[in-house]
Amino acid sequence: MTDEGLKSELQKSGIFVLPFEQLYNWGRKSSIWPLQFGLACCAIEMIASAASRYDLARFGAEVFRATPRQADLMIVAGTVTKKMAPQVVRLFNQMPEPKYVISMGACAISGGPFKDGYNVLKGIDRYIPVDVHIPGCPPRPEALIHAIMTLQRKIAGQQLGVEQRWYDKTATTEFPIPAFGEHDLQPPANPEIWQPPRNYKDVTIAEVLKKD
Amino acid sequence: MEAIEKIKEQALAAVPGAQIEIINSTPAAVQPALLVDREHICGVAKFFKEDPRFQMDFCSCVTGVDYLKAGYIEVVYHLYSAALKHGLVVLKVRTPRELEQCRVPSLTPLWRGCEFQEREAFDLYGVKFDGHPDLRRILMWDEFTDHPMRKDYVPPADYEWEPTPHDETLERAREAAGIVPPSAIEEADKAKKK
Numbered sequence: 001m002t003d004e005g006l007k008s009e010l011q012k013s014g015i016f017v018l019p020f021e022q023l024y025n026w027g028r029k030s031s032i033w034p035l036q037f038g039l040a041c042c043a044i045e046m047i048a049s050a051a052s053r054y055d056l057a058r059f060g061a062e063v064f065r066a067t068p069r070q071a072d073l074m075i076v077a078g079t080v081t082k083k084m085a086p087q088v089v090r091l092f093n094q095m096p097e098p099k100y101v102i103s104m105g106a107c108a109i110s111g112g113p114f115k116d117g118y119n120v121l122k123g124i125d126r127y128i129p130v131d132v133h134i135p136g137c138p139p140r141p142e143a144l145i146h147a148i149m150t151l152q153r154k155i156a157g158q159q160l161g162v163e164q165r166w167y168d169k170t171a172t173t174e175f176p177i178p179a180f181g182e183h184d185l186q187p188p189a190n191p192e193i194w195q196p197p198r199n200y201k202d203v204t205i206a207e208v209l210k211k212d
Numbered sequence: 213m214e215a216i217e218k219i220k221e222q223a224l225a226a227v228p229g230a231q232i233e234i235i236n237s238t239p240a241a242v243q244p245a246l247l248v249d250r251e252h253i254c255g256v257a258k259f260f261k262e263d264p265r266f267q268m269d270f271c272s273c274v275t276g277v278d279y280l281k282a283g284y285i286e287v288v289y290h291l292y293s294a295a296l297k298h299g300l301v302v303l304k305v306r307t308p309r310e311l312e313q314c315r316v317p318s319l320t321p322l323w324r325g326c327e328f329q330e331r332e333a334f335d336l337y338g339v340k341f342d343g344h345p346d347l348r349r350i351l352m353w354d355e356f357t358d359h360p361m362r363k364d365y366v367p368p369a370d371y372e373w374e375p376t377p378h379d380e381t382l383e384r385a386r387e388a389a390g391i392v393p394p395s396a397i398e399e400a401d402k403a404k405k406k
Contacts, residue, residue: 082353083351116367118367118368119351119352180356182355182356182357182358183356183358183368188368
C-alpha cells in the first residue's frame with residue numbers, strides 16, 4: 001500500500017489503490033446533505049450559496065433536505081432566539097449519525113449584536129456540539145463554502161471505528177432539550193459540551209483595566 | 213389632512229365628554245398626537261373609523277411606551293385611511309405602570325389588525341387590553357413571567373463570559389463574577405493612606 005511507484009503504475013492502467021477508510025471518507029465528504037432550515041438573514045446567504053452563482057453543488061452539498069432524518073449537516077444560519085433554541089436541539093437530535101453542525105454568523109456563534117438581549121441565545125454551541133464556526137454578519141457565500149470545505153477536511157481526517165461519537169455505543173447522541181423557564185432557558189447551557197472559555201474570577205483587575 | 217386643532221374639535225363634537233389633548237411628546241415627532249382619556253378612547257377611535265371625513269379603516273401600528281420616571285405607560289395607535297388615502301392620526305392613551313391597573317380598552321373590535329399588535333404590547337409591556345378576544349403572549353414563551361420591554365425589567369444574570377465587556381456590561385460582568393470594581397479598590401487605598 002505504501003509503494004507509491006506501484007500505485008502510480010496501477011493508476012496509469014485505470015486501477016486506483018487506496019485504503020478503504022479514504023474511499024469511505026471521500027464518499028462521505030463529497031455528499032454532505034444539509035438540513036434545509038434558516039433562522040434569519042444568514043439564511044439568505046445560505047440560499048445564495050446554493051444558487052447558481054456560488055453553486056454549492058460543486059462540493060456535493062447542494063441537496064438540502066426538508067427533513068432531519070435525511071440530513072448529515074445542520075447549518076445554523078441566523079439568530080437563535082431562546083424560544084427557538086429547543087426546536088433547534090430537537091431537530092439535531094432527530095438527525096442520524098454521523099452528523100455535523102456549522103454555526104453560521106455572529107448570532108449563531110455568540111448572540112452577535114443581540115447578545116445582551118433578553119430573548120437571544122448567546123451561541124448555539126451551548127446546547128449542541130459545533131464543528132465549524134463562521135464569523136460574519138452575515139458571512140458571504142464564500143465564507144460558507146470555506147466552512148463546508150473545512151468540514152470536508154475534517155471528515156476526510158476522521159478515522160473509522162475510533163474516537164467518534166457514533167461508534168461509541170455508550171455515548172449519548174441525544175442532547176438534552178432545554179426547557180422554558182420563567183426568565184431564561186433551563187438549563188442556560190449544557191455543561192457537558194460547553195464551558196465558558198475563561199472564568200472571570202481568573203482575570204486580574206490590571207487586565208480588565210488594560211482592556212478598557 | 214386638516215390641522216390637528218381642527219381634528220381635535222371634530223372629535224370633541226362627536227364624542228361629548230371626551231378629554232382630548234394635543235401633545236408633542238418628543239421634539240422629533242413630526243406628527244402631533246391626540247392624547248385621549250381611557251374612558252373615551254373607544255368612542256374617539258370609532259369616530260375616526262366611521263366618520264365620512266376621516267374613514268380611518270387601517271390601524272397600522274399599536275405599541276407601548278414606558279415612561280418610567282413619569283410613572284405611566286402610553287399606548288400609541290397609528291391610523292390611516294386607505295379609502296381616502298390620507299393619514300396619519302396618532303392616538304395615545306396613558307395608563308398607570310402598576311400591573312393590576314395597567315389596563316386599556318382594546319380596539320380589536322374596531323380594527324381586526326390590532327389583535328396581534330395588542331398581544332405584542334401585552335407581552336412586552338404588560339398592558340392588559342379589556343375586550344381583547346385572545347390576550348396571550350405572542351413573542352415570549354408562555355412560561356415567561358415578566359414584561360421585558362419595561363424599563364425596570366431585570367434580565368437574568370447570565371454574564372458568565374463576555375469577550376469585549378464595556379460600560380454597563382462590564383459592570384454587570386464584574387458583578388456576576390464577584391470582581392471588586394477598580395473604583396472601590398482606589399477608594400479603599402485612599403482610606404488606607406489616610
